[in-house]
Amino acid sequence: MKISASSSGGFAGLHEHYEIDTQTHPAGHTLEAALANSGFFNGNQAGEPAVGADMVHWRITVEAPDARRTISFAEDGSAENTRWQNLVAQIRAAN
Secondary structure: OEEEEEEEEOOOOOOEEEEEEOOOOOOHHHHHHHHHHHOOOOOOOOOOOOOOOOOEEEEEEEEEOOEEEEEEEEOOOOHHHHHHHHHHHHHHHHO
């Protein structure tokens, strides 16, 4: 499984990008479990797009052998985006 996560925006306009192949990465099994627990492939999408120049926006794409899915969300502090923010934290920690 391949995971790609990219951010843009925010007050400083910083950009982050991560690429992880869970088959070769030491944290691969942990990240696959985090994806399963977040409901990433269950059709649960992030909430309504948040508007704001100072918000960091994320795009996470996962390519699995039988599926490909992308979600987008803003780090807006909303409860509905907490699971995606937690997933990004785990992706960051793996790098």
